[in-house]
Amino acid sequence: MRSYTVLPKTNDWSDIPVAPIDTRLWTPEVDISASAQVCYDEKALYVRLTAKEENIRAEETGSIGVPCKDSCLEFFLSPIEDDTRYFNFEFNSTNSNL
Numbered sequence: 001m002r003s004y005t006v007l008p009k010t011n012d013w014s015d016i017p018v019a020p021i022d023t024r025l026w027t028p029e030v031d032i033s034a035s036a037q038v039c040y041d042e043k044a045l046y047v048r049l050t051a052k053e054e055n056i057r058a059e060e061t062g063s064i065g066v067p068c069k070d071s072c073l074e075f076f077l078s079p080i081e082d083d084t085r086y087f088n089f090e091f092n093s094t095n096s097n098l
Contacts, residue, residue: 009039009046016048021073034073049073049091058093067092 004019021034034051056071068074070092078086 004038006038006040006045009041013037013048021049021051032071036073036075045077047075047089049075056093060092061094067094070094 002019004017007016010016016037016039019036019038021036024030030053032051032053034049036050037048039046051071051073053071058070060067060070067090072090072092074091075089076086077089078084
């Protein structure tokens with residue numbers, strides 16, 4: 001199992017460790033590279049997801065859509081230790097600045 005240490009926010013994303021997203025559980029092998037960066041301050045948790053893909057599908061729009069049908073990245077957050085509930089955030093390139 002991999003681990004990732006969430007560091008305090010700085011003024012430069014280059015100071016935040018990059019975690020590769022390279023395990024695909026339900027899709028065939030494709031030529032996509034993706035990574036994540038996570039940091040925090042006293043007000044918020046910051047998540048930066050980055051992907052490179054040749055043929056991007058981005059049809060879903062708005063905050064209530066189904067971006068998992070598109071080229072998307074997901075971020076799962078379980079803020080309470082030993083609690084099986086979690087938040088699932090899904091983003092495609094049309095809603096990446098929400």
